[in-house]
Amino acid sequence: MKTLAPSLARNFLGNAPRWYKITILAFLAANPIMFLAIDPFVGGWLLVAEFIFTLAMALKCYPLLPGGLLAIEAVALGMASPDDVFRETEANFPVLLLLMFMVAGIYFMRDLLLMLFTKLLVAVKSKILLALTFSALSAVLSAFLDALTVAAVVIAVATGLYTVYHRFISGRGFDDDHDHDDDDYVQPGRESDMETFRSFLRSLMMHAMVGTALGGVATLVGEPQNLLIGETMGWDFAQFFLRVAPVSIPVFIVGLLMCVLLERTRLFGYGAELPASVREVMEHWDARESEGRTPKMRARLIVQGFTALALVVGLALHVAEVGLIGLSVIVLATAFNGVTNEHAIGKAFQEAMPFTALLVTFFAIVAVIQQQELFKPVIDAVLAQEGTGQLSFIFIAAGVLSAISDNVFVATIYITEVEQAFLAGSLSREQFELLAVSINTGTNIPSIATPNGQAAFLFLLTSALAPLIRLGYVKMMWMALPYAIVLSIVAYLATVFLLA
Numbered sequence: 001m002k003t004l005a006p007s008l009a010r011n012f013l014g015n016a017p018r019w020y021k022i023t024i025l026a027f028l029a030a031n032p033i034m035f036l037a038i039d040p041f042v043g044g045w046l047l048v049a050e051f052i053f054t055l056a057m058a059l060k061c062y063p064l065l066p067g068g069l070l071a072i073e074a075v076a077l078g079m080a081s082p083d084d085v086f087r088e089t090e091a092n093f094p095v096l097l098l099l100m101f102m103v104a105g106i107y108f109m110r111d112l113l114l115m116l117f118t119k120l121l122v123a124v125k126s127k128i129l130l131a132l133t134f135s136a137l138s139a140v141l142s143a144f145l146d147a148l149t150v151a152a153v154v155i156a157v158a159t160g161l162y163t164v165y166h167r168f169i170s171g172r173g174f175d176d177d178h179d180h181d182d183d184d185y186v187q188p189g190r191e192s193d194m195e196t197f198r199s200f201l202r203s204l205m206m207h208a209m210v211g212t213a214l215g216g217v218a219t220l221v222g223e224p225q226n227l228l229i230g231e232t233m234g235w236d237f238a239q240f241f242l243r244v245a246p247v248s249i250p251v252f253i254v255g256l257l258m259c260v261l262l263e264r265t266r267l268f269g270y271g272a273e274l275p276a277s278v279r280e281v282m283e284h285w286d287a288r289e290s291e292g293r294t295p296k297m298r299a300r301l302i303v304q305g306f307t308a309l310a311l312v313v314g315l316a317l318h319v320a321e322v323g324l325i326g327l328s329v330i331v332l333a334t335a336f337n338g339v340t341n342e343h344a345i346g347k348a349f350q351e352a353m354p355f356t357a358l359l360v361t362f363f364a365i366v367a368v369i370q371q372q373e374l375f376k377p378v379i380d381a382v383l384a385q386e387g388t389g390q391l392s393f394i395f396i397a398a399g400v401l402s403a404i405s406d407n408v409f410v411a412t413i414y415i416t417e418v419e420q421a422f423l424a425g426s427l428s429r430e431q432f433e434l435l436a437v438s439i440n441t442g443t444n445i446p447s448i449a450t451p452n453g454q455a456a457f458l459f460l461l462t463s464a465l466a467p468l469i470r471l472g473y474v475k476m477m478w479m480a481l482p483y484a485i486v487l488s489i490v491a492y493l494a495t496v497f498l499l500a
Contacts, residue, residue: 016061023053024066028073035077044372047074048404051365055452056473058461064358071364080367088363088370092408095224095455096356097323098148103352105311105329106152108339111297112304113153114160118286121161127200127273128263131207135259138211139252143219144316147212149326151456154208155351158201159465161282165197166468168281190277198469199272205460205471206270206479207259210448210487212456214255217444218248221318225411225443232415233436243433246498247441247491254490258483269479303336355462359455375401375410379417388496390431394418395438395495399446399488403453407443414439438495445491449484451476 013021027050035043050070054063075082089096106113124130134154141150169190216222220230220240230240241248262270293301307329314325334345369375378397385393394414402410415436422432447453451461451473460466461476 013061013065020057020060024069027053027066028069031070031073032077035079040079040372041374044079044368044374047079047368048365048374051362052404052450052452055458055461059467059472062354062358063462064354064361067358067361067365071361074364074368080364080371084367084371085360085364088367089360092224092359092363094321094323095148095408096359097321098326099323099352099356099359099459100326100349101323101330102149102326103152104348105326105333106149106156107348107351108330108333108337109304109308110156110160112301112308113157114164115286115289115301117157118161118164118282121274122279122283122286127271128260131204131259131263131270132256134204135207135211135214135256138208139215139255142212142215143222144215147216147223147454147456148459149315149322150212151209151459154205155460155463155465158205159468162197162201162465162468164285165278165281166194168285169194193275193277196272196275197278199269200274200278201469202471202475202479203263203270203272205465205469206476209454209457209460210255210259210480210483213444213448213454214252214487217251217441218244223407223444225408225415226440228408228412229415229436229440232419233433243437244440247437247494250494250498251441251445251487251491255483255487258486262482268482269475300337304333307332351464355459358462359458362452362458370413375413379413382414383417383421391434391438392492392496394435395442395492398439398442402443402447403449407447407453408455411439411443414443441491441495446484446488448480448487449477450480 009021013024031043031047031050034046047070051063051067054061054066054070057063071085074080075085120133121130124133138150138154141153216226218241220226220235220237226240230236233240233243235243262268265271310332311325311329314320314328315322319325320328330345330348334340339345378401382390382394382397398410398414418427418432418435418439421427422429427435448457451457457476457480461471461473466472
């Protein structure tokens with residue numbers, strides 16, 4: 001037993017730091033005491049804070065493991081029942097389908113994406129123009145497609161670019177097997193350019209992620225909660241866009257201006273230029289790929305191109321749930337490109353499945369929030385307000401709670417409560433519509449302040465790319481901070497003065 005105990009201690013959370021393991025054990029020990037003996041309400045909030053901590057420490061240990069332990073304990077203590085967790089998961093089933101199949105579908109279009117974005121990287125010399133392009137494209141695509149799909153595309157592109165350069169500076173050929181997680185073979189003297197390249201990719205990724213929020217707030221299909229709000233209000237695509245436009249358009253314009261300002265000032269981790277050595281490698285790789293492209297490779301790119309076109313049309317017309325469209329992408333991109341091996345297909349799911357499992361764990365925490373009514377005091381305070389004060393208060397409350405938990409969950413609660421107040425005769429139709437817009441903008445814009453506020457941000461944080469470019473929770477919050485502050489202020493002023 002003496003030899004077994006140290007082994008159990010070492011195995012617990014694997015290679016995570018000792019202080020981290022002790023902290024998680026302390027959480028697990030404190031929760032029963034707080035929830036059962038002191039105050040269930042305080043115990044519920046403590047659990048939320050602990051889960052956010054596991055997200056913040058994602059680079060120390062993947063949050064699924066410690067977060068999963070917290071979720072299991074919460075259910076065991078009765079904070080939420082297994083049925084509550086299942087219902088929350090079932091309500092978000094379309095999101096899970098999207099993650100399982102759409103992200104894997106993007107994997108089978110990586111050759112086309114890498115080729116296109118490498119050419120863009122080589123052709124555009126201005127970092128400001130490149131950042132604007134990433135932000136604006138992400139916004140437009142998110143408005144008509146889906147923010148998580150756009151995030152998957154951008155992550156796949158950045159990972160491909162990183163791999164090309166990392167393979168080169170590790171002394172590997174472009175066709176050699178290579179582990180881009182291993183820096184042991186990076187050639188002396190290349191470390192500085194590698195760090196600059198990481199900073200360059202970090203800034204592009206953050207501009208793109210904020211772009212998904214800029215576009216996502218504007219349309220009926222931009223974010224899941226938009227569709228929920230639109231259905232409750234009876235708004236079609238055009239009506240939703242026009243109702244939200246007094247807020248979404250100023251936010252979009254200011255968001256692009258912020259992109260330029262941050263790149264010019266080089267504040268908050270932005271402004272890193274593409275090193276000359278990296279550009280040379282990318283140019284060499286692009287020329288080599290173009291010259292050595294065989295008819296079989298060109299046929300593969302053509303198939304991927306048609307698949308991408310089918311994807312855009314399918315998403316824009318909403319012919320089916322996004323996840324089912326993603327499954328169609330997998331079938332088309334593999335059947336016509338000779339990918340028939342089960343192992344080869346399985347690789348596509350390696351990126352998405354851990355995050356899918358993490359999201360289900362997150363839904364367990366959301367179930368606790370709902371069952372313990374952790375947001376009820378705030379909701380009651382909002383509904384007690386009147387007129388413009390109610391509009392202002394609901395924007396702030398929705399924004400703060402979305403940054404803490406999940407914007408779809410917060411929007412669901414608020415729009416349901418507001419609808420009930422309207423049906424009871426406590427609100428006029430005009431005020432009901434204004435509050436619906438305020439809930440939409442409040443859950444979409446301030447939530448960019450934290451990685452757990454929006455699924456696209458959380459997906460980036462927990463992706464394989466994040467540790468490669470050294471993007472952790474705190475770094476992501478720091479880089480999102482100027483966007484979150486400025487865009488939240490703009491959205492708030494527009495909500496209070498332009499809507500009312």
